[in-house]
Amino acid sequence: MAFDADDEILQDFLVEAGEILEKLSEQLVDLEQHPDDGDLLNAIFRGFHTVKGGAGFLQLEALVNCCHSAENVFDILRNHKRKVDPELMDVVLEALDYVNTMFEQVRNREELTPAPDELIAALDALAQPQGAEPASRAPEASSEPAEPGPASGDITDEEFEQLLDALHGQASDAGADSRSKPEREPPADSSDGSGSSSSDEITDEEFEALLDELHGKGKFAAKPAANTGAGATDTAGPAAKGDDDLITDDEFEKLLDELHGKGGSPTTGHSANEPAEAPRQNPGPVQPASETKPEPKPATDTAAKKAAPASPARDSAPAAETTVRVDTKRLDDIMNMVGELVLVRNRLQRLGSESENEHMHKAVSSLDVVTTDLQAAVMQTRMQPIKKVFGRFPRVVRDLARGMKKEVNLVMHGEDTDLDKNLVEALSDPLVHLVRNSVDHGIEAPDVREKAGKPRQGTVTLSAEQEGDHILLSIADDGAGMDPEVLRRKAVEKGIYDQDAADRLTDTECFNLIFAAGFSTKEQISDVSGRGVGMDVVKTKISQLNGQLSIESAPGKGSRIIIKVPLTLAIMPTLMIMLGDQSFALPLVNVVEIFHLDLTRTNIVDGRECIVVRDRVFPLFHIKRWLVKGAAGKAEPENGHVVIVAMGTRQVGFVVDQLVGQEEVVIKPLGRGLQGTPGMAGATITGDGRIALIIDVPSLLQHYS
Template sequence: MDMNHYLEVFIDESKEHLQALNENLLMLEKQPEDLGVMNEIFRAAHTLKGMSATMGYNDLAVLTHMMENVLDGIRNDKIQVTTTLLDVIFLAVDHLEAMIDSIEAGEDGKRDVTDVIDKLQLLEKGLHPEEHQTAQEIAATATNMNTSSSLQYDQYERTIIEQSREQGYECFEMKVHLIPDCVLKTARVFMVFEVLEKSGDVIKSLPSVEQLEEEQFGSEFTAALITKDSKADLEKKIMKISEIEAVQIQAVDLTHQHKLENTTDNKKLESSHLDKKSGSTSKTKKKQAKTASKTIRVNIDKLDILMNLFEELVIDKGRLEQISQNINHADLNETVERMSRISGDLQNIILNMRMVPVETVFNRFPKMVRQLAKDLNKKLELHIIGAETELDRTVIDEIGDPIVHLLRNAIDHGIENPEVRLASGKAETGKINLKAYHSGNHVFIEIADDGAGINKQKIINKAIAKEIITSSEADLLTDEQAFDLIMAPGFSTADTISDVSGRGVGLDVVKSTIQSLGGSISITSAEGKGSTFSIQLPLTLSIISALLVEVGNEKYAIPLSSIIETAIIKSSDIMTAHNQPVIDFRGSVVPLVSLQEVFHVENEDEHDSEFVSIVIVRKAEKTAALAVESFIGQQEIVLKSLGNYLTEVFAISGATILGDGQVALIVDCNALIK
C-alpha cells in the first residue's frame, strides 16, 4: 500500500492530537484528579501511536508508546501527577512535534530521543528524574531497582508465554545497559542476541530488531526470552560480553501486563472502558461518529482558487447589473436580481469556508507561556478571551508570529519578578490577557499585561539620542505617539537584551507584518500598571460590502461596516472648532473631513452648494463625518491590493474594479478618524 497518499491526512491529524495533548496536559496540571482529562490525554497518545506505526514512523511510535506507558500508570493510580512528571511529558510532546515537522518537511521524522525515553522509563517505575540527569545516571539508578516489566505483550505472545510455562519453561525480561561510550553498539547487540538464542527463544525486543540493527537506540535495550536457564546463568553469560555495563533480569508477570490493542476488538473494548469512566454514553458516541462522517478536509489552495473565480464572478455581476439598468428589460432585470441573491448566498458560504477561529493560533500559547515563566522564574496566568472569534485563513496563517513576539515581550519585560511585584503592592502572579473580538468589518486582538508598563520619558530620551525626533518635537508628543516610537526599526529601551526578547526589539517586524495584512497596531500603557498592544485586522481580505460615492470626478468605496448612517446637511450647519470644520450630529460634535481635500481630487464643476452629502463613520468610540459629492449606492466589491509600489498610501486600504471597468479606491476610515 502506498502510504504517501495518506501522508497529508496523517500530518493534519497528528497535529490535532498533539494540540489535544498540550491543552489537556495543561488542564491536568490544574486538575490532577480529573479522570476525564486523563482519558482524553491517553486516547490522543494511543491514537497517535497507532497512526505512526501504521505509517512506518517507528521513532515516533516508540516514543509515543513509552509516553503512553506513563499515562497508563497515571490513570490507574500507580503514578502521581507532579510538575516534574509533566515537564518530562511536555518534553516528549516537543520531540513529537519536531518529528511531525520533519515529516511535513519531507524528511524521515527520525530524532535522537534517548534522553527523554530514559526519563519516561524512570517515571514508569515511579521515579521522578531531574532534567540534569544523564542517560548514564538514569541507567545506573534503574540497575538498583526491582522493577515490573517494561515490555507489553499482545494476546498471541501471552499465549506463548503461558503455554511455555506449562511445559517447564520460564519467560525472562532482560534490560541490557551498554557502557556510555560504547562503540559498535550494533555488534554488542548481535553478541547478546547470539547468547540468548543459544539459551532459548527471543519473542520480543524494545526497540525492535530493525531499530537495533540500524543503531536507533540509546545505551540500553530490552529483550524477552523463553528459556530453561536460570536468572543467574543468563546474567553470567551476558556479563561475559565486553562493554556491557549491567543487566537486569526478571520473570515476566502477566498479571500486571496491559494488553496492546492491536486488534479491532481490543480497540473497541478500550474505547468502551474509557467512555464509561469519563461518563460518555453510546448515544453521544454515535452522534460524534455521525458528525465526523460529514466532515472532509479541503486544501486551502483549492479554496483560494474558488475565491479567485468568485471574485471574477462578482466583477462580472456588477457589469451585468449596470447593463441591466441601461437596457431596463423586465426579464433581464428579474434574472439579474435572482443572480445577485444567489451570488450573495454563494459568497457567504465561500467566506465561511475560509473563516477559522483564532483559537487555532491561540491554543499554542499556554504551553509557551508556562515554559517561559519557568525559564524566567516568574509566576504567570494567561487568560484567553474570545478564542471562538473567526478570521480569514490567510490572516490566521500570518498573525501567529507577531502575537508570539508580543507575548514574549510582555512576559520578559512587561511582567516583573514576584519579589518586585510584592514590593510594589501587586500580587506575585502576573496576568496576561489575550483577547479577540469583532468590531465592524475588523477583528481586534489585544495583548494586555499588568506589569511595569512603558517608561515614556525613557523612550523619548532614546529617540532624541538616535535623532529620530528633536527635543522640540518631543515636547509635543502625546503618549500614544511616544509609544509608537518603540516600533521604529532597531529601537529598544531594554538595558540588556535577553534570549527571550527586549521590549521594542523586533517590533518593527511585528508592525510591518500586521500592515501587510491591511491591519494596524496601537499601544497604550500606564507606568507601573501595565501595557496593552491592540492589533486591528480586516475580517477578510477578499470581498466586502461598500457604499460607492463620488468625490469630484472620481469614485470611492467606503466599507459598510464602518458606516453609521448617511445624511445630507445644509452648508450653513457646518461650524468651526479648533480650526477644524465640525457638525452637530445627534447632540455630539463630530469633525467633518472633506475627502476631496484629503485625496486632492480635482473637480471641474466645482461650485458652492447649499447642501453637503456626508457619511458618518465610526472607529470604536470615535466618529467622523466624511464629506462627499454624491452617493452612488451599495455594492459588493472585490478588494484588491495596490501592489508593492504603493504600500503606504494614506487612508486607502486597496482598490476595486467596478462593473464598467473603472477602478475605485477603497477608503480606510480608521486612518481618517485617527
C-alpha cells in the same frame, strides 16, 4: 520508514495526528495547573497512544519509541504512582517538541531524526513509580520484554508463548488458592493445560479465559464452564457464541496493551498489579474463582445485553459521516468564482438603477440576495476558529515565565471565534510578539508584585470577538503598565522627536511610540527583547492585513493592545472615490469619517498642512498630486471632500474630488508591469465597468509623505 504506504493512509495519519499534537501542547500546560485532573491525564495518554499507533502502522520507529516512552509516563501518572511537577513537565514538553519535529519530517517525506537517547532515558526514569528502586522492578521486567514490543506492530512467538503461560499460570494460582477442593480443577483447567503444552494452537476456552482477564470474570461464559462441565457449557454456549465469535477493535487493542504495556502479562495484571489496573477496569468482577460458581445466569444475561446494542451501532456508523475533506485550493477557486459573481452583480445593480423596468429591478434584487448568501456560505467554508492560533500560547507563556522566573497565568476568551484561514495563519507571528512582550515588559517579578500589593502571579488575558465584519483581538496584562514620560524621554534620546515635539505628544501618541522601528525601553538586550524589532514587525503585519492597532495603558495597572482586522481578505468593502476622472478604492476598514471642508482654512504645523476637527489636529494630504499625472501644477479648488483614514494608530486626512459610495470589490493582482507600484494594493472592476486601483494607505504615505 515506510513512505511507500498508500498515500491516502499517510494523509489520514497526518490529519489525525496533526489535530492531536495541536491539542497536546495546550493540554500539557493545563495539566501543570491542574495535576489531579484524571480526565486530562487520560486524554493526554490517549493522544500519545493514538499517535504511536498510527506511526507504528507506517513503521516510523523513531516516532513510535518517543511516543511510547511518553505514554508510559502518563500511564504511571494516571495510576497515581507519581505526581506531576515542573521538572517532569520540562522533560515531557521537550519530548513533545521532538515528536512535533518528527511529525513535520513525516509531512515533508524526510528521514526522521530520533529523539536523543538521554531524553528517552529521562522519560523511562519518569515512567517508574516515585521513589521506587530499579531492583524492586526487576522481576516484573524479566517476566516480559517490554522494550522491543511497542516498536513493532506484530506479536512475537515468544510473547505469544508468554501469553499462554499467563493463562496456565492463572489456573495454577486458582488451584493453589482452593487446594481444599482439588476435585473442581482437573476437569477443565488441567485438560486445557495438557492440550496447550502438546499443541501450538490456543483453544476456545483459553481465548475466552483471556477475555475474562481483560474484562473481568462474569462477562464471558468461559469461567463458569470450568466449574461443572457440560451443564455450564450448554447454559453459556448460545448466549456467548453470538458475542464472542468476533473480537471488537477495543478488545483487540486492550489485548495488545496487555502484551506490550509495562504491566506485563495477564498473570501479573491479575495478581501483583491488580491495584495498577484499577483505574482502567471495574474492580468489581475481578474476584477469586470461587465467587464465579453460582453465577452462570448473570454471565449469559450480561453477554446478551452487550450483544444487543452492538449491531445497531455498526449499522448506524455510516450515517454519522457528515463531513468531507476538501483541498483548500478548491475552496480558493470557488471563492475566486464567487468574487467574479460579485463583480457581475455590481455591474447589474448599476445598470438596473438606470432602468425603469420593474421586472429588471426585481430580478437584480433577487440576484443580490442570492449572491450575498452564496458569498457568506463560501466564506464560511474558509473559516477556522482562532483557537488554532491561541492553542500555542499556553506553551509560549509557560516556557517564557519559567525561563524568566516569573509567575504568569494565561486566560483566553473567545477561542471559537471564526475568521478566514489566511488571516489565522497571518496573525500567528504578530500575536506571539505581543504575548511575549506582555510577559517580558508587562508582568513584574513575583517579589516586585508582592511589594506593590499585587498577587505574586500575574495574568495575561487573550481574547477575541466578532464585531460586524471585523474581528477584535485583545492582549491585556495586569503588569507595570507604561509611563508616558519615560516614552517621551526615550523618543528624544533616540532622535525620533526633538524635545518640543515630544512634549506636545498626547499619552496615546506616546504609547504608540513602541511601534516605531528600533524603539525599545529595555536597558539590556536579551534573547527575548530589547532590540526594538518585534513591535515594528507587528505594526507592519497588521497594516498589511488592513488592520488597526490601539493601546490603552495605566502605570502600575497594566496595558491592553487591541487589534482590529477584517473577517476575510478575499472580498473587501471599499469607499470608491474620484481623483480627476480616475476611480480609486479606499479600504473601508481604514476610513474613519468623511466631511466637506473649506480648504482655505488650513493651518501649517511643523511645516506641514493640517486641519483642526473637534480640537484634534490631522495632517492633510492632496493625494491627487501623487496619483494623477499633471495634477500637481493645477490650481486647487477652494472646497473639497476630506476622508480621515487610520493607518495603524495614526490618522490623517486625504483630499479627494468626488465621493462615489461604498462598494464591495474583489482584489485582483496588478500585472507584471505594475507590480510593486508604491501605494497600490491591487485593482478591481467597478460597477460601471471601469478599472479602479485599490489604495494601500500605509504604503502610500510611507512612499510619498
